[in-house]
Each structure stands twice: as structure tokens, then as C-alpha cells.
Amino acid sequence: MTRKQQGLKDDHAGHPLTAHVASSKIMADGIDKIYTDGKKQTLALKDVSIDIKDNDFCCIVGPSGCGKSTLLRMLAGLDFPTSGKIIIDDRQVTGPGPDRGMVFQTYTLFPWMSVEDNIKFGLKIKNMPKDEQQAIADRYLKIIGLQKFAKAYPKELSGGMKQRVAIARALANQPEVLLMDEPFGALDPHTKSMMQLLLREIWEQEHPTVVFITHDIDEAVFLANKIYVMSARPGRVIKDVEVRLPHKRELPLKDTPEFIEIRKNINHLLYNTDEEA
């Protein structure tokens, strides 16, 4: 629907880059991804289109192996579509860059740097003056509540703390877009809830554009304003769902009928069965 309109517009204008609507921050248009392994070809993504508005919080859910991580890596410029194009901020993505920060499921802090230096890494690459680096690092250390660990090495941190630093490191770089690939997937349920709350809080304060990949429907509904539901391989977008829940999200929200209703809906879309229990 959205994509078709977009597509028509593009065709009509002939110059997709200039014709595209200003309010959309991230646009993936008709993405196919085919993996070739010898003679065997695997269609991983089929005609996937997404359109994410500036400052929005968007989740992509789907069963494992549906290509959602591949899609995110394409947005980051770490992988490339077989056909179709990805446009962020009116520019086609041709490679990775500091305008798109990314947080991974695996722990990717640089182990030889202190927490503080990890957060400053992108700023150092940019050759930002030292005092500005420090100011930004301090601000994010405060936001993630790890001021006491500024000088600690990553090995001294728990999994949840590592991911908090990873988020801070990505945000400190002031990216246009924050890409998150199941960042809380390896955490225990309690830590996971706390991290969701923190992330949503950060988003409410700073309004970065977030694309968040997860297979946890609960997590997606709690975090997102908009959810793309993807099918199993070959990955396609089944539907995009607007999450009409209060702007301010607190944990008790997860028990409200509205929340459960949305979750049910998405479950139904994914598995074509009603939620049990």
C-alpha cells in the first residue's frame, strides 16, 4: 500500500531520490536478497518494503531465519540487497557510516578500552575536541546509570551493563538512525524488562529514529510505535501494525487488555493461530 504509492511516485518522477517524501527517514523499496552457494540459491528476502518516519520507534518481528537481521544489516550498509534500494535521509545506502549507529546481540564493546573510552570511540574517530568528548561521555554515562563504572573494563560488567554501554556508545556518536539487532536477546527476563524500560525512556528523551529487530512479540509491542511483521523464509512483510499505546510506557502496561490485544493480533499474523494461555 504505502510502498505502492511510493513506488508510483518514484516511477512517475523518474528520480526516486528527489521524489521521495521528506517525512520518511528510512525507506527500503522492493528488497530481494538471494544467497548463492554453489548452484543452490536461497531466497532470503522477497519484495520487502518498509518506510519509517523520522524520530519513530519501529520494531521488526518475525520467526528466526526470516531475514530480519539481514534487512537491518542492509540498513547499516553492512550487507547489500540483490535488488531494490535502501534510502536513508534521501541518500542511497552504499556502505556503513557513523550516521547509522548499531547495537548487536553479541557483546561488541572493545575489551581493551574502559567503558568511558568505548563511549568516546566514535567521537575520537571524528577528532572531536577532548572536552566535548568528555561532556558527551559523562552525559550518556549518567543516562545509562553507569557513572561508577566509567573507568572499568568491559570484562568487569554484566551482560545487561555491556548492552547499556553499547547503546550509549552508539548514541554518543549522534547517529541519524539507531539500528538494534536483538540487543536484549541474550539477557535474562528481568534484565531484559529493565533494558526495555531504559531504552524507551531514552527514546522519549532524545527521539532517535530506532529500528529494532526482535522475535519477542512482547518486547516489540512494549517498545514500538510501529511494528513490521515478517513471514518465515522467504522473508516478506506480512503487515505493518501501528501500536496505539500511551507515549509513556511503564511495565504494568504489559498486563493491560490493549497491550494483550495487540500482542494477540501479531501472534495471529505470525502463526495463524490464537495465542495459547
Next chain:
Amino acid sequence: MKPKKDRGDFRLRKEITHKRYMTTAVITFIVIFAIWEIISASGRVKSLFLPSPIKVLEDLVDKAKDGSLWTDMGYSVFRVTMGFLLSVVLGVPLGILAGSFKKAEAIIAPICEFIRYMPVPAFVPLVMVWCGIGEQAKIIIVFLGCFFQLVLMIADDTMSVSDDLLSSAYTLGTTRWTTITKVLIPAMAPKMMLTLRMMIGWGWTYLTVAELVASSSGLGYSILKAQRFLHTQSIFSGILVIGLLGLLTDRLFALAIKKLFPWAE
């Protein structure tokens, strides 16, 4: 029922205190030397075959006094260091290259795999033809022994750095070059040092081979000379000194690794 007394030293991977570890290690050394002394003191084995440890120590002290120990040691340490450094200076960059780019790997790895299976002692005559029995010859033999292995092991160390770590560097704004210098190399550094630590041990082996065959100085040569004169205690003391030097380098490397990488898990 009485609770079973279990100090748990033999549970799999159970930690013991450092002190306990050290005493156990020292006792092992003492026991082995004691058995050696008992056997030679019993007189059942001719001292030509097995001189007593005391005699070996005496020989060592004599050589230290007349200075030949230090000259031989100087030669050997110099050769091993040069050969090792040469293979590090050339091998580490090539290994990193092979571990980073598939095309470089295709050029470097297969040929190194091939050459590393060629026994180094077999190269000794060739090296003698090329370089005689001067210092160069020994350095080249140590180099040949270490270099090809080193390239492959460093390539492996390079590849062990996780893709996600490199990807996250890219998304923070690094270029290909800064990803290598600021992320890849620091990330692999501890593993690389472990590899070097292992390599220098092999370096000593190849040096001894070279000194036994093509030399007129050094610890290996002193062993060979002792054999000609049936001076068995000198053979023993020579081997012992090489062992001790190896142990010393290994400990130095271990210490350096601990001091250089306090952040390593």
C-alpha cells in the same frame, strides 16, 4: 553418616591456590632429580651413560667459571632472537593480511601450508651451501622454522576477531584502514602474543638443530663437542641450560602478556 572429606583437588577444572600450585610444581622437579640421583648413586648405570646430577651441576659451575657457558649462551640467545624477530617482523604483517583479505589469503596461506610441512633440518645442508656456517646460517634456519608457521597462526588469530566487533567499528565511523589499526590489531593482540610465546619455543628447537649440524659455537655446538669427547655430563648440562633459557623466555612472555593486557578475559 560422617560427611566425606573432600578437598576436591581432583574435581575437573577445580581451582587450587597459587601457593599449592607452585609447591606441587617444585616438588615434581625435586622428585625427578632425586630419582635421577638415586639411580646414578646406586652404581647400576655407568656414569658414562648417566652422570649424577651433582656432576652435571659441577660441570655447569666449571663452564660458568671459565666463561665458556656465557659465550655459548650469548651466541645462542643472539641467534634465536634475531631469527625470531625476523620472522615476527615479516610474518605478523603477512599473517594479518592473510587473515583480513581473502585474496591475500589465497596468495599467502596455501604456499605457507606447503612449505611448513617440509622438515627444517632438511634445509640445513642447503642453507650451508648458500651461507656457509656463519651467523646468517643459524638465523636463517630459525627463521625458516618459525616464519611459515607464524604466518598461518597469525592469520588464524586475525580471523578469530568477531565480525560483529568489526561491524560495530564501521558503524561508529571507522574506515577500512582505521578498522585494522584501531580495532582489529588491538583486539587480536593478546592472542598474537600467545602465538609468539609458543613460536619462540620452537625457535630454540630449530636453533639447536642448526648448532648441532652447522656451527662452531653456541650451546648446541657445546653439546656436540661434549659427545665427541664422551663428556656426558656436559651433554646433560648443555640440554639443561637450553631448557632453562626456554623456561625463562616463556615466563617473560607470560609476564608481559599479563602486564600488557590487563583487560583480557
